Amino acid sequence: MFDPKLKEALARVQKPGRYTGGEPGCVIKDKAGVDLRFAFCFPDTYEVGMSFLGMKILYELLNERPNWWCERAFMPWLDMKEEMERLGLPLYALESKDPLTSFDVVGFTLQYELSYTNILAMLDLAGIPFYSRDRGEEWPLIVAGGPCVCNAEPVADFFDMMMLGEGELQLPAVCAEVERAKKEGIGKKELLRRIARIEGCYVPSFYGVSYQPDGRIASILPNDPAAPAVVTKAIIPDMDSQKLPTNFVVPMVGAVHDRAQIEVLRGCVRGCRFCQAGFLYRPMRQRSADKLNAAARDLCGNTGYEEISLTSLSTSDHSQLEQLLDEMAPWVEKDHVSISLPSLRIDNFTESLIEKTTKVRKSGLTFAPEAGTQRLRDVINKNITWEEIEKSCKIAFKAGYTSVKLYFMMGLPTETLEDIEGIANTAQQIVDLYYANPDKPKGKGVQVTISVACFVPKPHTPFQFVPQDTEESLKAKQQHLLHSVRSKKINVNYHDSSTSFLEAVFAKGDRRLAQVLVAAYRKGCFFDGWDECFHYDTWLEAFRQCGLDTAFYAGRPIGLEETTPWSHLDYGVSHEFLVREYKKALEAQTTPPCNRRCSGCGANKLVGGACFDYSQDLVH
Numbered sequence: 001m002f003d004p005k006l007k008e009a010l011a012r013v014q015k016p017g018r019y020t021g022g023e024p025g026c027v028i029k030d031k032a033g034v035d036l037r038f039a040f041c042f043p044d045t046y047e048v049g050m051s052f053l054g055m056k057i058l059y060e061l062l063n064e065r066p067n068w069w070c071e072r073a074f075m076p077w078l079d080m081k082e083e084m085e086r087l088g089l090p091l092y093a094l095e096s097k098d099p100l101t102s103f104d105v106v107g108f109t110l111q112y113e114l115s116y117t118n119i120l121a122m123l124d125l126a127g128i129p130f131y132s133r134d135r136g137e138e139w140p141l142i143v144a145g146g147p148c149v150c151n152a153e154p155v156a157d158f159f160d161m162m163m164l165g166e167g168e169l170q171l172p173a174v175c176a177e178v179e180r181a182k183k184e185g186i187g188k189k190e191l192l193r194r195i196a197r198i199e200g201c202y203v204p205s206f207y208g209v210s211y212q213p214d215g216r217i218a219s220i221l222p223n224d225p226a227a228p229a230v231v232t233k234a235i236i237p238d239m240d241s242q243k244l245p246t247n248f249v250v251p252m253v254g255a256v257h258d259r260a261q262i263e264v265l266r267g268c269v270r271g272c273r274f275c276q277a278g279f280l281y282r283p284m285r286q287r288s289a290d291k292l293n294a295a296a297r298d299l300c301g302n303t304g305y306e307e308i309s310l311t312s313l314s315t316s317d318h319s320q321l322e323q324l325l326d327e328m329a330p331w332v333e334k335d336h337v338s339i340s341l342p343s344l345r346i347d348n349f350t351e352s353l354i355e356k357t358t359k360v361r362k363s364g365l366t367f368a369p370e371a372g373t374q375r376l377r378d379v380i381n382k383n384i385t386w387e388e389i390e391k392s393c394k395i396a397f398k399a400g401y402t403s404v405k406l407y408f409m410m411g412l413p414t415e416t417l418e419d420i421e422g423i424a425n426t427a428q429q430i431v432d433l434y435y436a437n438p439d440k441p442k443g444k445g446v447q448v449t450i451s452v453a454c455f456v457p458k459p460h461t462p463f464q465f466v467p468q469d470t471e472e473s474l475k476a477k478q479q480h481l482l483h484s485v486r487s488k489k490i491n492v493n494y495h496d497s498s499t500s501f502l503e504a505v506f507a508k509g510d511r512r513l514a515q516v517l518v519a520a521y522r523k524g525c526f527f528d529g530w531d532e533c534f535h536y537d538t539w540l541e542a543f544r545q546c547g548l549d550t551a552f553y554a555g556r557p558i559g560l561e562e563t564t565p566w567s568h569l570d571y572g573v574s575h576e577f578l579v580r581e582y583k584k585a586l587e588a589q590t591t592p593p594c595n596r597r598c599s600g601c602g603a604n605k606l607v608g609g610a611c612f613d614y615s616q617d618l619v620h
Helices: 004-012 053-063 078-087 113-126 147-151 153-158 167-184 188-196 276-280 289-303 321-334 351-357 374-379 386-398 417-436 471-484 497-507 513-522 536-546 550-554 575-586
Strands: 036-042 068-074 105-109 141-145 161-163 207-211 217-222 260-263 307-311 338-340 366-370 403-410 447-454 490-494
Touching: 004 078, 036 053, 036 167, 053 068, 053 167, 053 260, 078 113, 105 113, 105 167, 113 153, 113 497, 113 513, 141 167, 147 153, 147 276, 153 513, 161 167, 161 188, 167 188, 260 289, 289 307, 289 321, 307 321, 321 338, 321 351, 338 351, 351 386, 366 386, 374 417, 386 417, 403 417, 403 471, 417 447, 417 471, 417 490, 447 471, 447 497, 471 490, 471 497, 497 536, 497 550, 513 536
Parallel strands: 036 068, 036 105, 105 141, 141 161, 260 307, 307 338, 366 403, 403 447, 447 490
Antiparallel strands: 207 217
């Protein structure tokens, strides 16, 4: 039964389907029959959260246990947040409609730095104190996972525990400890000591931070015997050992990516120096084609989706991709299911891939050169050439494509205005290629869209040492790019430099930023990743109020031997390797992909041996 207050709120909001639950595939259990209740919280809208594959994987995994119940909660949009505050309606989970305070564990996924104030907003709507130190035994355990935990410090004071690495092994182990502690009557402090012994589990209150006079970190040291000096991420050595989800919750309101998704591999061999995910998820581990095909068929059959995405950081690097597409072909054609490959590499794009993925319907074509000149592509270790870009575009145009989207970055280390002009020149060369193609579709023009993000230096990458490019410089480069484009066949989209600057601050920040987050939220900041809700001046006010300088975090280089806020968090890639790669970048020297030659990053130690069998032909 719906609470009368909830009914009233739903009658007043634009998209009530975001808040009702009851979708096909959602799990309902008898509360009296469960021993542990977990609320999986996504700090953004329903549409964004329901696109997140990680939630779907862990939702199914936890709910397979008959005595555990995992439910979902999302950040309400502005209209619903206002109604909930007006009516005194606490934030609730969609399945049971119970408030978050009814749960044993409330878990947030940290996917994006500009969602941090949404975490505070959700805790506030639930009536849960922000700081872990203010929550006694009566409150749920507040935990977090996701890629942003790689520098957990800006939000560390809010969480009882945070998980580094891959949650399929960690999260069930944490839930088992919580269940055991409930049955034994163990208090929160002892529970956290038990959890701290699980690989990849970080309890921030078990560590003390000291600072140098200039504000840099002097040390981060354990203050409890249960805490290891360095927390090492959890990893699944063999991806085939983990069952793939085959029952998704199908959203009532169209998700951003409203399709079936299957994760074909984890990690990446490429070593792009800007890409945090490429380093966090090392080493690359792929799933076998037969298991992927069976799971994909079951997933589409169970959900009714007519599109399936073969998801990963670099899907075309899967050594059995052609075999997988061949195995999928009979049933996807029969059931009219289209296949999308969202992360194709320019250098292994083939006519065969086009043929096998466009039999049902043709989706858009997207490539990511990332930089406009060969010199800068070498700096970032993109390992692609213009000849490879040209070859792939010719293949696409011959196959009938008339539009191409290109992703680039701006503000990369060593970048010059010549590199910015190179972005426009690359797009123009692709336009010219189209019109030089004798097989182009008659009567159709070409459209090339350039999408340019502002580069943000991230922890655990070779570029963690560099400062963020200044807002003034980025804005000047954006204008220079616009003036460099001379064809109406080329569209240019670019990101707001001020949101990127704030992202860099929190990506590289320390525990002192928790007070800034609270101050900004109290001043009305949330949904900061949404242009219509982003208030940069209010953020700067919050920093001034707390006596902290944004330039200290994002605007200065980090010393190669400096203690960083993430120095005690180990993702398997050695500091020495990151320094080597940084120095090679400054010389525009490239490093080959991992499946061609090992470069000694250290991630192989996580899986107890070599990442690849180099005696086999691994390059496809």
